Amino acid sequence: MATTNKELAAQIAQLQEQNRVMAQMLGLSPESGTVNETERADYIEHGSDKHAVFLGLIEVLEADMEDAKRNDYILYESPVSGRTWRLEDEISPFMAFPNPDKIAALYLRQKVSSLESGKPTIPDGAPTLLMPQSGF
């Protein structure tokens, strides 16, 4: 039996978690809005390894650097993180260009920037949500 509000809140959180696990075990699907985003099947965290895979980027580690250079991969060292990246596929997307290496390098740089810029921020000037209860 909870004696303080804090304990009561902890018990409610525990029950909610048990309820969620139970629902998952039974195959019940709660409303999408209540699902924890990070547990969604299509959740990819910004800047994560999964995000890099999604973007078709491969990190070139120090140990692989010689090999990468020997294979003439187009490399890009991020000025933000210092990590070096290469494209998973340097061929097919750029075949039609007269100077594929140059385009691939630009493409690689943009992808790394997308990866390393992290979670998008909400612009300062973003308007608030119009809630009729609080008036427009």
Added chain:
Amino acid sequence: MRRILQKLNAIHRERMTTAALANPEMKEHYAKRASDGNDMFRMLNEGMDGLSHQFDPAPLQEVMVSADFTYTIQEFVQRLALEGYKMMEFDWTPLVKPDTVPNYLQVYRYQHRGSLDDLELVGEKERPRAGSKGETKRTNQVWRWEKEYDFSHELLVNDDLGYFKDQAMLMGDSARRTLAKYVSRFYTNAVSIARLVALGALYSQNGRLTTARVSEARMAFGQRVDDRGNPMEVEAVYLVYHRGLHDTVMQILQSTQVAELATNAKNVVNFIPIKDPYMTGTAPNLPWYMFADYKRSNVIPFILGRRQGMPGPMILRRRSDIESVTSMLGSGSPVDPIMGDFETGNIVLKVSDVWGTYVDGTEGNLFDYRGAYYSSGTAP
């Protein structure tokens, strides 16, 4: 021309008079030259009038010109009302699914957003487990949006320019513009953006608008799943962008070679551009969004509710409470609306419309976030 010649003649005469005073012995000579100059001016003056060149010894009379009547002639008054500015259009209709509600109360919309369970292997004499079915409930509600304008009787009578003639049309325009801004706010508001950001890299990014980023957005749509984790058929169709990105969008659309993933030749960036004039941003950090087409995929990014019987804005005028009579107790007849009301002569108009949408503290206005993608446009 006449005035110039007249002035030149006067100068010539003045010079001859001065010279005659300085040299009295040559007075006759200078008088002759002054007279010749005068004759020459008369000849030119008459020539301009189409008259024959007959020398008249009579002195030239003072000519009255418009400059002598500064106020009565030279001040010409013309007043004209010019066309107003052309405003930028926002074609928002493909982004929102129209919905009709019966009244001002909240209504509910249900949608299957998760497929049924997969089948399970069942052993001998074993009973299958019960399947389940999920559903999603969304609300919709409409509200009244209005603006009132009042004019004095005198103002409208004095309006000889017709400055207020198109007032009703402008009021209709303001209603349409307000609705366009309202729709723009569906996705630019902080809660809707926060929702997409929280959903991860398949729903948001920071990159500036380039072909590579459009490609990322399209790939992200291609990897979305329903409530049960099954792949969905949903596509990024509409690119909604800040007006500062217009040239960039046109370049992307017109380029024949685009570095799309897993393609190698043709431009496959077949999105439909929509310029949102109400989206804010400071160059070069200009936001852009991609949305699904609800007609193709049933993934509805936004919903716009309208009340039944009220499909568009209405311009309303308060009926005049005046009637014209010939005797105090005789019957009256209606008067022209420009007479306004009995007490003050005011003419009152208002524009009214009814619309609304789904509003939620977590989802923002995103009826279905699976149909939306956001980029802050900050990363180079």
